[in-house]
Amino acid sequence: MGDVRSRLRAAGYTLLQSEPRLEKLPNFRPDVLAWASNADGDLVPWAVVEVKNRLKQPEFALPALARSRDLMGTVEHYAVIDGEWFKADRGVRSLEPVDGPTPPAYGSQGRLTDEGLATSLLVQRLWFEANRLRDAGVRVGDGFPSGTILAETARPGIELPEGAFLPVRPDVLWRAKREALIEFASRGSSGSSSHPAVASAVAALVEKRLTGTVLDPFCGTGSFLWATLDRAADRGVQARFVGYEINPRLADLAAGIGHGAPSPVEIDKADAFRADFPAADVIVTAPPLHVRSEDRHALLNGSTTTDGEVAAVDRVLRALKAGGRAVFHLASGFTSAERHASYRTFLAREFRVAALIGLPRGALSGTGVRSVLVVIDRAEPSETFVAQLGEDWETQLEPEGAALSAALEFIDPAATPRVPGRP
Ligand SMILES: C[S@@+](CC[C@H](N)C(=O)[O-])C[C@H]1O[C@@H](n2cnc3c(N)ncnc32)[C@H](O)[C@@H]1O
Structure with missing residues (x-):
C-alpha cells in the first residue's frame, strides 16, 4: 500500500x-x-x-x-x-x-467541500498532536489545547500532519471544526451533547424570531447555539450568541468552537443560577436534570422551589424580551408532575405557551427519561400546539418532518396572502 x-x-x-x-x-x-x-x-x-x-x-x-x-x-x-x-x-x-x-x-x-472528510482530517490532526505529546511523556488530559491546535489559519483550511495545506470552504470548515472538537473531547464515550435531531428542531422552532441576542444559559458543548447560528447564517440574520456553562472543560470546548464561528459568540464559565444574563430575543436551552438545590428559589408566581428544572425555566424566562421566544428541552415531568401544576397554570396565564412536543426515551442524551420541547413566547396567552411523538420522533422532527412542519405552521402561521383590491 x-x-x-x-x-x-x-x-x-x-x-x-x-x-x-x-x-x-x-x-x-x-x-x-x-x-x-x-x-x-x-x-x-x-x-x-x-x-x-x-x-x-x-x-x-x-x-x-x-x-x-x-x-x-x-x-x-x-x-x-x-x-x-x-x-x-x-x-x-x-x-x-x-x-x-x-x-x-x-x-x-481544489477546495474541500466534504464535511465528513474535513471532520475526520481535523480529528486525525488532534490525535497526531495528542500522540506526539504522549510520546514526549506529557499527560493528555482536560487541558489539551484542541481549540488552539485547530485555531484559525491564514486562509480557511486544514494543515495536514505531513505539512501540506488543504483549503476548505469556510462554512464546511466551521461545521467540521465543531464536530471534530466535540468528537475528540468525547474520545469514544457517548458525550453529553444534546441529540443533533433535537438541536436542529430547537433551531427550527426559533428560526422566525432570530435577531439580536440568542442565549443558552446551560450551553454544554453549545449544540443548540451552533444549530441556531447556522439557521441565522442561512437566513442572513445577524445575531450574537451567548452561552453559560458551569463545567470548565465544556465551557472551554464551547469557547474553542465559538472562536471560529461566523457570528459573534461569548461563552461564560459561570453558574447560570447566579449570572446576570443579557436581555435575550431568543433562548434555547436544555437545563440539567435532577438538580435540587439547598436554597429555595423564589419563582415569578410568588412561590418557591428546590427543583432545579423549574428554577432554571423561571430564571431564564426573566431574561426573555417582550416578543421573544424561548425553547426548552425538559424532562417530561415538567408538563406532567402534579407538583408543578400551579407553576404551569401561572405560565399559561402570563406567557404564550406556544407548543409542547413530547419525545420518547432516548431523545434526552445520557438519560432514560421521556422529555418534552416547550416553546414559550413572551406574548399574550393563546392556544398551545400539543403533540406526543413516538419511536419515529427523529423523522418527525426533520426539517420537512410532519410534526415539526405542523408545529411551525401553528406557532408562526404563514401570513394570509392579501386579496387584491381589499385593504
Ligand atoms: C442537558 S446539558 C446541555 C447540553 C447542551 N445542550 C449540549 O448540547 O451540549 C446541561 C448542561 O448544563 C450545565 N450546567 C449544570 N448546572 C449548571 C449551572 N448551574 N450553570 C451553568 N451550567 C450548568 C451542565 O454542565 C450541562 O453541560
Whole structure:
C-alpha cells in the first residue's frame, strides 16, 4: 500500500486515504482513495485503487472499482496486482496495463467541500498532536489545547500532519471544526451533547424570531447555539450568541468552537443560577436534570422551589424580551408532575405557551427519561400546539418532518396572502 501511495503522490495527488471509513457508506471501504480538483475547483473523490495480490485476473477487481464510481462518482479507476498497475476504461468494463497513475486532470489544489472528510482530517490532526505529546511523556488530559491546535489559519483550511495545506470552504470548515472538537473531547464515550435531531428542531422552532441576542444559559458543548447560528447564517440574520456553562472543560470546548464561528459568540464559565444574563430575543436551552438545590428559589408566581428544572425555566424566562421566544428541552415531568401544576397554570396565564412536543426515551442524551420541547413566547396567552411523538420522533422532527412542519405552521402561521383590491 505504501508504494501505491508514493506513486499517487508522485503523479501529483496530495490527499490520499487508505481504506477510508465513508460516513454515508459504512459497508464500503476502497483500498486507496485519491482526492483531486474537479473543473469547478472543488476537491472530489477522483481516483480509486484496488490493491490485490495473487489475483488470477485483474478483471476480478472491476466490480469493486465500478462500485466506487457508482457510489462516489470517482473518475479514474486502477487495480494494482502484485505491484503491476492496470487502468479501467471509462465504463469500468475492462483493464489495460499502464506504467502508473495519470496525473489528476485539474490538479490536486481544489477546495474541500466534504464535511465528513474535513471532520475526520481535523480529528486525525488532534490525535497526531495528542500522540506526539504522549510520546514526549506529557499527560493528555482536560487541558489539551484542541481549540488552539485547530485555531484559525491564514486562509480557511486544514494543515495536514505531513505539512501540506488543504483549503476548505469556510462554512464546511466551521461545521467540521465543531464536530471534530466535540468528537475528540468525547474520545469514544457517548458525550453529553444534546441529540443533533433535537438541536436542529430547537433551531427550527426559533428560526422566525432570530435577531439580536440568542442565549443558552446551560450551553454544554453549545449544540443548540451552533444549530441556531447556522439557521441565522442561512437566513442572513445577524445575531450574537451567548452561552453559560458551569463545567470548565465544556465551557472551554464551547469557547474553542465559538472562536471560529461566523457570528459573534461569548461563552461564560459561570453558574447560570447566579449570572446576570443579557436581555435575550431568543433562548434555547436544555437545563440539567435532577438538580435540587439547598436554597429555595423564589419563582415569578410568588412561590418557591428546590427543583432545579423549574428554577432554571423561571430564571431564564426573566431574561426573555417582550416578543421573544424561548425553547426548552425538559424532562417530561415538567408538563406532567402534579407538583408543578400551579407553576404551569401561572405560565399559561402570563406567557404564550406556544407548543409542547413530547419525545420518547432516548431523545434526552445520557438519560432514560421521556422529555418534552416547550416553546414559550413572551406574548399574550393563546392556544398551545400539543403533540406526543413516538419511536419515529427523529423523522418527525426533520426539517420537512410532519410534526415539526405542523408545529411551525401553528406557532408562526404563514401570513394570509392579501386579496387584491381589499385593504
Ligand atoms: C442537558 S446539558 C446541555 C447540553 C447542551 N445542550 C449540549 O448540547 O451540549 C446541561 C448542561 O448544563 C450545565 N450546567 C449544570 N448546572 C449548571 C449551572 N448551574 N450553570 C451553568 N451550567 C450548568 C451542565 O454542565 C450541562 O453541560
